[in-house]
Amino acid sequence: MKALVATEYQPLDRLTIADLPKPEPGPGEVVVKVEAAALNPLDLMLVTGAAKDLFPAEHPLVIGMDMAGTVAEVGTGVSGYAPGDQVLGFVGQAGSVAEYTVATPGPRLAHRPQGLDAVQAAAIPESGMTAVCLLRAVGLMQGESVLVIGATGGIGLYAVQHAHTLGARVIATATAQDADYIRELGAAGTVDYRAADVVEETLKLVPGGVDVVVDLVNRGEALAGSARAVRPGGRLVSPLFGPGELDRDVTPVYIGSFNPEPGDLEGLASRAADGSLHVEIGARYAFDDAVQAVADFAGKHIRGKVVITVP
Numbered sequence: 001m002k003a004l005v006a007t008e009y010q011p012l013d014r015l016t017i018a019d020l021p022k023p024e025p026g027p028g029e030v031v032v033k034v035e036a037a038a039l040n041p042l043d044l045m046l047v048t049g050a051a052k053d054l055f056p057a058e059h060p061l062v063i064g065m066d067m068a069g070t071v072a073e074v075g076t077g078v079s080g081y082a083p084g085d086q087v088l089g090f091v092g093q094a095g096s097v098a099e100y101t102v103a104t105p106g107p108r109l110a111h112r113p114q115g116l117d118a119v120q121a122a123a124i125p126e127s128g129m130t131a132v133c134l135l136r137a138v139g140l141m142q143g144e145s146v147l148v149i150g151a152t153g154g155i156g157l158y159a160v161q162h163a164h165t166l167g168a169r170v171i172a173t174a175t176a177q178d179a180d181y182i183r184e185l186g187a188a189g190t191v192d193y194r195a196a197d198v199v200e201e202t203l204k205l206v207p208g209g210v211d212v213v214v215d216l217v218n219r220g221e222a223l224a225g226s227a228r229a230v231r232p233g234g235r236l237v238s239p240l241f242g243p244g245e246l247d248r249d250v251t252p253v254y255i256g257s258f259n260p261e262p263g264d265l266e267g268l269a270s271r272a273a274d275g276s277l278h279v280e281i282g283a284r285y286a287f288d289d290a291v292q293a294v295a296d297f298a299g300k301h302i303r304g305k306v307v308i309t310v311p
Contacts, residue, residue, distance in 0.1 A: 003098030004063045004290045004308075009049030012298055015063065015291045023094075023102045025075030030103050032087060034310045035118035037096035038066040039297045040126050040154065046093070047294075054256070055093070062095020063294065064308075068112060068121035072100065081105055086112040088121035088269060090129065096122075097290055097308055110265040116273040123154070123279050123305035126258075128268040130239055131158035133258040135166065138212050138235040142167030145206050147191075147229050149173050149198060150216030151182055152303045155239070157280050158268075159214050160185050171202055171210065178303060185278060202229040209234060218242075223252065280304025287311055 005018040025031045043063050045051035068088040071081050081087070089109035094102045103109045108129070112121050134155075140146060146163050150156045151172035163170045164186025172187040179190040191201040203209060209231030218226055219240035224247055227236050232249040239255055246252055271277035282304035285293035290308050297306045 001099040002287070003095060004294075006047045006057075006059065006061045006063065008059055009052065009057070010047065012044065012047055012294050013291070015047065015294060017288070017290060018060065020060065020062070020098070022100050025073050025078075025102065027076045028078060028104060029075040030071050030078060030081050030087075030105065030109075031073040032067060032069040032089075032091075032101050032103050033072045034067050034069040034096055034098060034101055036068050036122035037064040037098075037308050037310060038122045038126070038154075039063075039097075039294065039306045039308070040065055044294070044298050057093065061093070062098050062101070063290075064096035064098070064101075065090055065092055065094075066122050066125045066127075067091060067096035067101055067103075068118040069101075069310075078105060081109075081111075086118075088112050088116075088118075088125060089265070090125040097287075097310070099310060107260040107262050107264060110269055113270055113273040116269055119281060119284060119307050119309065120272055120279040121269065122307050123281060124268050124272060125265060127154035127305065128158045128277075129260040129264050130155050130255075130258045131162050132264050132268070133255055133260060134159060134214055134237050134239065135162055136261075137253050137255055138214075138237045140166055140168055140212055143169075144211040145169040145171065146212040146214060147171045147173075147198075147202050147206075147210045148187075148214045148216070149193075149218065149226060151187070151190075152178050153216055154305050156214075156216050157185065157278070157304060159216070160187055161277060163214075168212075169206075171205055173198055181303075199225065199229045211235070212237065214238075215240075227252070281307055283307075284309065 071085040223242035237253040282302035
C-alpha cells in the first residue's frame with residue numbers, strides 16, 4: 001500500500017509517499033480502507049522528534065491519527081464491526097495517511113452515520129474528543145463563563161461549540177476576520193489576539209474574571225499569564241503541560257492524552273451529521289499532495305482542519 005512516511009526523525013519537507021506492506025488485523029483489531037485523514041499538531045512533533053521523550057516513534061512512521069473509511073477486515077474477537085462498515089476514528093501512531101490503517105474498536109472508533117461524508121468525519125476524532133474531554137475535566141457547567149484561547153484551531157472550534165451547548169457564556173480569541181464566524185458557532189464575545197492583550201480585553205468583557213480558561217496555545221510558565229483572566233477559585237485547562245501551581249487561586253488541569261468515554265465519538269458524529277455541530281475544513285488535499293499538506297499545516301494559519309483524501 002502507499003503511505004505518507006517518515007523514515008527517521010527528520011524535517012517535514014523530507015516526508016515521502018512510500019510503498020509499505022498492507023497491515024493485517026491482530027486480535028481485537030480492524031483494518032480500515034482509508035478514504036480521508038486529518039492532520040493534528042502532534043503529527044508534526046512525531047515527525048521532527050520534538051515529542052520523542054513523551055511519544056517515541058517507530059520508523060518507518062506513517063503520518064496521521066484521524067481517519068474515516070470502510071472496514072476491510074476484522075481480527076479475531078471483534079464484535080460490532082464487519083467488512084463494509086463505514087467508520088471514523090482515532091488510530092494513534094498506527095498512521096492514517098495511507099491506503100489502509102489499523103483501528104481498535106472502543107471509544108476511539110465509531111460507525112459513521114448516514115449524511116456525514118468521509119472528509120468531515122475524518123476532521124472530528126482527535127479534535128472533537130479532546131474538546132469534550134477538556135471541558136469534562138474542569139466540569140464546565142451551565143451559566144459559567146469560559147475563555148477559549150486558540151478558538152479557530154481544530155480543537156478550539158469544537159470547544160466553542162461544546163461549551164455553548166453546555167450553556168456556558170463563551171469568550172473566544174479570534175482575528176477581526178474570524179469574529180463573526182466564531183460568534184455564529186456560539187461565542188458571546190471575541191478578543192482579537194493580534195490587536196489587543198487577551199487577558200485585559202477578557203476582563204473588560206467579564207469583570208472579575210471568567211470561571212474557566214481553555215488554553216490551546218500556551219504551554220509551560222506562559223499559562224500563568226492566561227490564568228490572570230480567571231476569577232479567584234476558577235479553573236484553567238490545557239492539553240499541554242504547565243506548572244503544577246499557579247500564582248493565584250486558580251486550579252490548573254492538564255490532559256496530556258484524551259480519554260474519551262463510550263459514546264463521545266458517536267455523539268459528535270451524530271451531531272455533525274444532523275448539522276448541529278459544524279465541522280470546518282480549512283484545507284483539503286489530494287493524497288499525491290500530502291507532503292505539501294503537512295508543510296501548509298505547519299506554516300500557515302488555517303481555520304479548522306486540514307484533510308487529505310485517499311484514493
